[in-house]
Structure formats: structure tokens, C-alpha cells
Amino acid sequence: MHAQIILFDGFDPLDVIAPYEVLYAGGTASGGGVSVELVSAEGPRAVVSGTGGLVLHATAALDPARAGLILVPGASGRVGEPGEVPDHDVRAGERRQDEAVPVLLSRTLTTELPALLKAARDNPEVTLSAVCGGTLVLAMAGLLEGRYATTHHLGLDMLDATGVNAVNARIVDDGDLITGAGVTSGLDLGLYLLEREVGPRIAHAVEELFAHERRGTVWRREGPVPAHL
Template identity: 80%
Template sequence: MHVQIVLFDGFDPLDVIAPYEVLYAGGTATEGAVSVELACAQGPRDVISGTGGLVLRATAALDPKRANMILVPGASGRVGEPGEVPQEEAGAGEWKQDEFIPVLLGRTLTTELPTFLKQAMDDPDVTVAAVCGGSLVLAMAGLLEDRHATTHHMGLDLLDATGAHAVSARVVDDGDLITGAGVTSGLDLGLYLLERAAGPRIAHAVEEFFAYERRGTVWRAEGPTPANL
């Protein structure tokens, strides 16, 4: 399994690094059966995150034809809407509009990223995964209508508003769409992706290596509908 993790301007570093390290370790544990790289719709380049100007390098062009899986992270920056700058900070010149998470996520729609993501979603041989606001990137691109997905708890209403079925779970498995909730869920998502691709023994070995225990139940649209608790 070859995985491309997407980088875009303003990405959240933990959304990228957590699944990257898990999948990279999975590649070692499987002697190369799993591989992972950082990719960008604009091709190889240095990409600035939304956290303190941290830079990661995309070493490849995003290409659903050569990847078995595309993983989309969320963004990091100011929480809320651009018009919600606290009064004492207004006009201080410290914050720019593009540092707000909704703006950073929305800006991805002006790039070639949605085109590549649609290609991936339309290909039955490619699995698309997302962490946190990455689900909102897919949703705003019109790619999650009638699909089950999760995102950061602050974005579940927005996810629902796009026509997706928002699920308040740490990881949601909707077949060829796998999504994770808040930023640290990237670890759980990565381990689950590894389990799906290489089996539970490999995933457990990596889990032990990182001294981390996965949290929560992976949600699937299976079994009886639960009664109200």
C-alpha cells in the first residue's frame, strides 16, 4: 500500500506527522509493504503549516494514479470566523484573515486539490482518508454527500450542513472513506489504516512501539440501530 499525505498552505502539522510516523513504522514492520510520502497538488515544494511557520517538504506531486490511499489533514491557526477577532486585538496587525482555520480550509478549493481528490474518490481502487478539518476540505469540495464521516467536534455541524452524515466518533469507516476526529486522532486513524492494510499484528506491533493505545470504537454503519440511552 502506497500512501500520499497531502500538504497545503496552513496545514496542521500533527494531522500530518502522526499518521506519517505510524505508516512509516508500518513500512518497516512489513518490510516495505507499506510506504508513505508527503505530496502536494502543486508538486514538490516546501509547504508552510499554520503553526508558527513550521515548514515540511512535499517530496512528490499528488497523484491518485500512483497511490492506493490519499490522506488529507486539517488546518491549524486561529479558531472561529475571520470576523470574530477580539476587540482588543482588532487593528493590532498581528493577525491576518488567512490565519483563520475556515479561511485556510476554504483556500484549498482554489487550488487543484479538489480535482485530485475527486479523481481519488471516483476510483474504487483508492481509499481516501482525512484527519480533523481534512473531512471539511472534502465536504466543501462536494465529495461527501450522503457519506458517513467525522471531523473535529467543532466542525460536525458544518459537516452535516454539506450533506454528509456527521458521526461523533474518533474514527469512522465508510468503506473507501476513512476519517478521524480531532488532531490526535491521527494516531488512531493511522493505526487503523495500518490494521486494514497489513493486519492487526502489524498494527499492534507499531502501537507497542509508540507506547500508545488506540481510543474508542471504530464506527461503521453496521448492526442494529441503537435505542436512545
């Protein structure tokens, strides 16, 4: 399995690094069964995160035609208000340090990223994944209507508003769409992806290496509907 983790201006570093390290370790544990790279819609470039100006480097352009996994992180900044409007005069690679998360997520819609993500969604050989606000990027791009997904608990209402069936769970598996909740869920998401795509023994080995136990039940649209408790 090859994983492409997307960088965009203002991304949350933990949303990227947590699954990157888990998947990279899974590649080592599986003898090369998993590979992972950092990409951007624009191609190779330095990308400034939303946390203290930390920079990570995309080494390639996002390729929606490549089979495997594509993962969208969330953004890091002020909590802000859902109705805040992005300043489209801010150029790529630049941002003000006081910008709100909804603004940073909305700005991705002005780039080539939505079109690339749509092509990826329409590719039967691609599994889309997202952590935290990354699910909102997919939803605001109109790519998740009718699907089941999760995001940070502060964004669940926004998911509902875009026609997504929002689930208050740490990890939601909706077939070719797998999403994680708040930022630390990136660890759990990475481990679950290893379990699903490579096998539980590989996932367990990485879990032991990282001294981290996944928590919560992975939500799937399976089994009987529970009665109201």
C-alpha cells in the first residue's frame, strides 16, 4: 500500500506526523508492504504549518491516479467561527499567525486540491482518509454527501450541514473512506489502516513499538441498529 499524505498551508503537524510515523513503521515491519510520502496539490515545495511556522516539505505532487491511500490532515490555528471568511489575497505559502481553523480549511477550496481529491474519490483503487479538519475539507468540497464520517467534535455540526452522516466516534470506516476525529486520533487511524490493509500482526507490532494502545471501537455501518440508551 502506498500512502500520500497531503500538506497545505496551515496544516496541523500532528495530523501529518502521527499517521506518517505509524505508516512508515508499518512499512518497515512489513518488509516494504507500506510506503508513505508527503505531497501537495502544487507539487514539491516547503509548506508552512499552522503551528509556530513549522515547515514540512512535500516531495511530490498529489497523484489521484495512483492506487493506495490518500490522507487529508486538518489545520492548526484559532478555533474561530464557522462563518469566518478567508482572505484570498494571502498568497500560497504565506499566512497570518492569527488565522482561524475554519478560514485555513476554507482556503484549500481555492486551490487545485478539491479537483484532485474528486479525481481520487472517483478512482476505485484509492481509499480516502482524513484526520480532524481534513474531513471538513472533503465535505466542503462536496465529496462526502451521504457518506458516514467523523471529525473533531467541534466540527460535527458542520459535517451534518454539508450532507454528511456525522458519527461521534474516534475512527469511522465507511469502506473507501476512513476518517479520524481529533488530532491525536491520527495515531489510531494509522494503526487501524495498517490492520485493515496489511494485517493485525503488523499493526500490533507498531502499536507495541510506539507504546500506544488504540482506544474506542471503530464505527462501521454493520450489524443491528442500537436502541436508544
